[in-house]
Amino acid sequence: MSRQIGEVVLDLKQVSLSFGGVKALTGISFDVREHEIRAIIGPNGAGKSSMLNVINGVYRPQEGEIILRGQRFTKMNPYKAAQAGISRTFQNIALFKGMNVIDNLMTGRNLKIRSNLIQQAFWWGPARREELEHRAKVEEVIDFLEIQHIRKTPVGRLPYGLQKRVDLGRALAMEPSILLLDEPMAGMNVEEKQDMCRFILDVNDQFGTTIVLIEHDMAVVMDISDRVVVLDYGKKIGDGDPDAVRNNPDVISAYLGASH
Amino acid sequence: MLYRENGQFKTSYAADQQIFPITQDRWAIIGILVFAFVAVPLLVDEYMFRAILIPFVILSLAALGVNILVGFCGQITLGAGAFMAVGAYAAYNFHIRVEGMPLLVSLLLGGLTAAAVGIVFGIPSLRVRGLYLAVATLAAQFFTDWVFLRVPWFTDNASSGSVSVSNLQVMGWQINNPLNKYLFCLAILTVFALMAKNMTRSAIGRQWMAIRDMDVAAEVIGIRPLFAKLSAFAVSSFFVGTAGALWGFVHLASWEPAAFSVDRSFQLLFMVIIGGLGSIMGSFFGAAFIVVLPIALNQLLPAIGDLVGVEISTAGISHAELIIFGGLIVFFLIKEPHGIARLWSTGKEKLRLWPFPH
Numbered sequence: 313m314s315r316q317i318g319e320v321v322l323d324l325k326q327v328s329l330s331f332g333g334v335k336a337l338t339g340i341s342f343d344v345r346e347h348e349i350r351a352i353i354g355p356n357g358a359g360k361s362s363m364l365n366v367i368n369g370v371y372r373p374q375e376g377e378i379i380l381r382g383q384r385f386t387k388m389n390p391y392k393a394a395q396a397g398i399s400r401t402f403q404n405i406a407l408f409k410g411m412n413v414i415d416n417l418m419t420g421r422n423l424k425i426r427s428n429l430i431q432q433a434f435w436w437g438p439a440r441r442e443e444l445e446h447r448a449k450v451e452e453v454i455d456f457l458e459i460q461h462i463r464k465t466p467v468g469r470l471p472y473g474l475q476k477r478v479d480l481g482r483a484l485a486m487e488p489s490i491l492l493l494d495e496p497m498a499g500m501n502v503e504e505k506q507d508m509c510r511f512i513l514d515v516n517d518q519f520g521t522t523i524v525l526i527e528h529d530m531a532v533v534m535d536i537s538d539r540v541v542v543l544d545y546g547k548k549i550g551d552g553d554p555d556a557v558r559n560n561p562d563v564i565s566a567y568l569g570a571s572h
Numbered sequence: 573m574l575y576r577e578n579g580q581f582k583t584s585y586a587a588d589q590q591i592f593p594i595t596q597d598r599w600a601i602i603g604i605l606v607f608a609f610v611a612v613p614l615l616v617d618e619y620m621f622r623a624i625l626i627p628f629v630i631l632s633l634a635a636l637g638v639n640i641l642v643g644f645c646g647q648i649t650l651g652a653g654a655f656m657a658v659g660a661y662a663a664y665n666f667h668i669r670v671e672g673m674p675l676l677v678s679l680l681l682g683g684l685t686a687a688a689v690g691i692v693f694g695i696p697s698l699r700v701r702g703l704y705l706a707v708a709t710l711a712a713q714f715f716t717d718w719v720f721l722r723v724p725w726f727t728d729n730a731s732s733g734s735v736s737v738s739n740l741q742v743m744g745w746q747i748n749n750p751l752n753k754y755l756f757c758l759a760i761l762t763v764f765a766l767m768a769k770n771m772t773r774s775a776i777g778r779q780w781m782a783i784r785d786m787d788v789a790a791e792v793i794g795i796r797p798l799f800a801k802l803s804a805f806a807v808s809s810f811f812v813g814t815a816g817a818l819w820g821f822v823h824l825a826s827w828e829p830a831a832f833s834v835d836r837s838f839q840l841l842f843m844v845i846i847g848g849l850g851s852i853m854g855s856f857f858g859a860a861f862i863v864v865l866p867i868a869l870n871q872l873l874p875a876i877g878d879l880v881g882v883e884i885s886t887a888g889i890s891h892a893e894l895i896i897f898g899g900l901i902v903f904f905l906i907k908e909p910h911g912i913a914r915l916w917s918t919g920k921e922k923l924r925l926w927p928f929p930h
Binding site: 368370390391393394395400402406407408409410411415418420421422423425427429432434435439440442443444447448451486 | 585586588589767770771774775776777778779781782784785786788789790791792793794795796803807850
């Protein structure tokens, strides 16, 4: 194993988020260390996706702060998060349906584009050179995810499992340092899940990418993650390595609905 | 049989990313350009130029602009006519107020002014979308109608806003007969179409399409909606404004605000919907459909009437023209909601496999 879990890179402190009267998250704190695979689990509506949305600035929490590599963000926004090297996939695939696989992945390179509109309009000098450079990078991602055969297919025509893979590819094309995965295996069959697990572990291992993962398949979560956070009704009820979480009575009652 | 790409292997990304990666397509586009620039001038009479070809070329340019905004960036607009008007009147003011201003520069400055106005009227798109945005852009239409009728400065104090230009020339080349007008507009259209294609296949085009397809995901990936939307408004209005300036200067030569009424805005929107949203090719198909079909019907109906021994009155013809035209639009939208461009690409896909069905 080349990866070695390092310092804390992402630290969330007392994050609270509400929509009107609905409290989605209440005073949640946890941290993510460099190169680790950190899972967030919890029953439906526990606030897992909201948590990811807070991390990359889609939602603004009313309270709390996010400390990313020592830098304090009280107001994160998606653009800043992307610049800071956070990328993500979505629970209900959010690919650009009208574009093909290559173009979807090329959008992931957007922040690295330096040429301006005029240069692009004439396909001139820097614009042309950049297109070729980024295409080469995108092809590396395509090779990595083994989707060479569909590179020119419009993503709307792809089956669900492959769309999930392209969604991961788009996030990887950003060359993120932190990758947020929102239920990467939802709705997949066993083989597709195995493939996806392999890709996640390979990303983590080969590129050293820190991964924050939401997943419902407990076998997968317990198997691949280093540490697990458990949320229920917007509150943190457990945090620790998979074994500790598995044996935590609060977690068991939240999942099995034992009488309180 | 002829349309096969067997054996055309790409060995570099540059070869794979060219506009027409298939050899037959490259020959076809060269053929079309030669036909348009060389053969058409030899074959066609003045009436064809004035009634069909020049309007077709200029409206294709405008449709390209509208397609960039509506088709590629997904921001619906009903203000295209307004931006044409801004382009035309701005070019006019540059032309008469600045001594010795070259024609081409006036036209492009007209386009740039339209781009600036487009950005202003694009600001609502940051807050509202869909039909609400359409209504917001409709405001541009009524605003420009009013400005060019009521503020005499813009029309050089001409009554009822009617202005005219004459003695058009580019570096000594007189643009005074229909043939030269056609060639001038066609040259501009060719350059602009190439620009549109280049933009839509590079980073800026991907930003527009990302905003169109899934704006939340686009933001997360580092695309700023403000820049993407307003740049689409700017580029679109630049195209539409330049087309407006050509429409005024070259096609009409003297015009009043009514030339760029809300009807024009609707016409341009229909062109891109029928031609194919998000397709460069579709803009041309749409312009051809809207410009050529009514004239073709007008010529054809009396002939058909003669054939079956019925004489149709002039009023009857113009009514029938509208009925059939409307019917065809409905038919097309039901049979192929993605426009003629989709029919075209489906046809090409079938041709590549022919004679096999799959």
